[in-house]
Amino acid sequence: MSKQPVVQLDHITKVIGNKTIIDQLSFELFPGEVVGFLGPNGAGKTTTIRMIVGLMAPTAGEILIQGIDVQQDFEKAISHVGAIVENPELYKYMSGYKNLLHYARMVDGVTEERIDEVIELVGLQNRIEQKVSTYSLGMRQRLGLAQALLHRPSLLILDEPTNGLDPAGIREFRDYLRMVADKEDVCVLVSSHLLSEIELMCDRTLIIQSGKLIGEKQIQKEEVTAEAKKQIVQFQVNPVEKAISILQLQKIVLLYSNQTSFEIEIERDNVPKLVKNLVAEDVSIFAVETRVKSLEDEFLEITGGKSVD
Amino acid sequence: MIKFIRLIQNENMKMFSQVSNWVMLGFYFVIIFFNVAMAPVDETDQFVADPFSYFLSSADTPMVVITTLSIIWAAGIMAAEFSSGTVKLLLIRPVTRTKILWAKYTLVVLYALVLSILYYVLTLMFGFLLYTDASLSSEGVMILAKAAGLSFLESLFMITLAYMIAVISYNRSLALGVSMFLYLTNTVIAFFLQTKPWSKFLFFTQLNLTKYASHDGAVSALNTLAFALCVLGVYFILFVVATWVTFSNRDVAS
Structure with missing residues (x-):
């Protein structure tokens, strides 16, 4: 591929205590692809994602987002990333709109029009002025997606995005995801342990176990x-x-x-x-x-x- | 800088969206009015020579309330983000952790400052309403201003202490408990430790600053206001550095 990778992980290692959670993990993600990140519980998926978004610092190795080191220039690197880390935990005592406003204020250049556009994209127009505490899990998931898309990221990271959703909710979320991936032309990294779901959503999967990349597979389309x-x-x-x-x-x-x-x-x-x-x-x-x-x-x-x- | 102001704006929005904040502010006003209601109105009261200055000088109960409310916020404003998990979405923005940390702290300090100023304005206002013929001597103004400033410094120190414990432990209850305990018992602890010469270097024996307002500085030869401020200043810097270093380097795994 001649395209410039959106994310590069270069021999990332994370040691917590004396336990190696992530061991020499390397991979690259490219623009426009939806990549599934698979692994059994405790394989290190969430830890890897936390390192990409800068919530945790790797013990060794480097992570580049659009060529910028997350550890060196956090503000610049992270401005390309939108993410939901585990459940979309939002401020329940505020309305959906205030939640989005809150995140919009933390980035430069997100206008009110953009907020409205994103609300429409995830289909929350009718409930956006209500408090998040009245939202169903599916709606919170959509609001989570909205906050991740506000600043037009080139990388969207979703950690276990369908946790706790019912089958209809999962399907709905999948449709939304495909739609935003096409409409906003972003690279999407979806972590999950629900395999059938990844199979339906992704172009490529990375499989990790015990902190090591043990498999990589292009998902074959039916034809x-x-x-x-x-x-x-x-x-x-x-x-x-x-x-x-x-x-x-x-x-x-x-x-x-x-x-x-x-x-x-x-x-x-x-x-x-x-x-x-x-x-x-x-x-x-x-x-x-x-x-x-x-x-x-x-x-x-x-x-x-x-x-x- | 504009970003920092927007962060404070955010924190302010979150603070005032919570019902608990309005309940606490209600409590604050109740205490102020209670204090006014308890003021000696009988001008011929033989025990009180000048009821107006007596009213002003006795009105330090609300300052305890202001400090308490500030400690509650200082303990909760960061710990709540961790316990609700919202910190994960908060820290993955193009804003450094340092800015987020001090934006929250600044808001709590502003909260204490606004409540203090409002309190003194209201107290003076009610004072002049109650005692229409009263006049404020320049000496009275000095004592009042000094008391106001010193009690604000007490609040500031307690906010910093509570914030540090909350940021280091992620535990709202611990921060609230320890800070409130020290705040309410510091005079008792200071009294028990007064025979020990080293005790004057402990911050909680120096915490009671308002006592210097009515004196001319020195309580004893060694315990001057300047000395107290120096001790508290050293601890203050220590707390700020500890808070900052912990928060900017720690892995967020909650």
Whole structure:
């Protein structure tokens, strides 16, 4: 990529007490991408985010935002960042508008028009004059997003943004996120442990465990998957034994089988041929399903489903 | 500088959006009116030669209230951000921690200052309303001004102490408890420690400054106002530095 990265983490290490929370973590984020930041609880996601936004200082290594070191020139570096760190904790005793005004005063150049624009973007026009204590969690989440977008950041960091939201709220939030990512053209870093959600939202994922980057994956869009050569295909057939003997003749590797079905790894182009063979041998086929590996499978594969240490 | 003023404006907005602030201000006015109601109105009272100056000099109860309210704010204004988690969104703005720290402190000091000035204005106003033929001697003005200034310095010192404990411990109750305890018992502690020569270097034995208002400076040969101010000044600088160093370097992990 020839684009200048928005964020660069260079061998970041964080030691608290005598425990290494983050160990030599390095990655780069580029403009216009939505990146998922995955890891089991306690892997160091929040610590990493706190270091990027300057709430914590790294023990070693440096973090550059638009080429500016967060530790050296905090004011300048952080002016490119909008963030929600964990839950959007706002001043409950003030109205939504006063909350936004509060944050707008802390940055140069946020006009009243901009505040109104952001309120409209997150769809809070009708409730903005009411106190935040009367807001639902979903509305607080939206107000949190609004405060993060006020100063047109080039990097938006959302730490566990859907924590505590119901399914409808999660979906709504996801739609809003995609919309603002497109409309405001920002780089978004979303941390979460909800995998399916990350899968739906992001272009790329970073997986960390015990403070180390252990996986990085471009999320494949459906059309790409369809062209991928080897696939796992599940067949529901009767009788299974007969079908398996046919497979063995064709030297197809069997992955799994039970009373009613079997799974094989097979090239896409060979599926019709196999089906024809099975039908010719009088095997009844009830269903043929392609199993796409979900991010969850991959996540567990990569992290080994290990517990926190 | 403009940014600093905007930060104070923010803190002010937050302060006056809280119901507790209005309750406390209500309490402040109740105390002032109570003090007026208790003023000796009978001008022929044989125990009080000059009821007007008596009214002015006895009116230091409200100053205790002002200091108490200021301590409550000093203890809470930063600790509340930590306990509610709002500090995370507050500190990720293009503003240095130093500015945020001192904007909050400045607002509490301004709060104490405004309440003090308002108090003296109201007291004088009610004084002239109650005693229509009274006149203020220049000596009376001096004592009053001195008392006002010294009690404000007491408030300032207590604010700084409470703020330091709150910022270092993130604990509102601890800051409030320790500061209020020292503020209310400092004369008792000073009395018990008076035989120990080193005790005069402890800040809480020097905290009672208003006693110097009516004297000509010296209470005893060693305990002069200048000495007290020096001791308190050294502690003041110590507190400010401790607060500042802790806050600007600490990881925020709440």
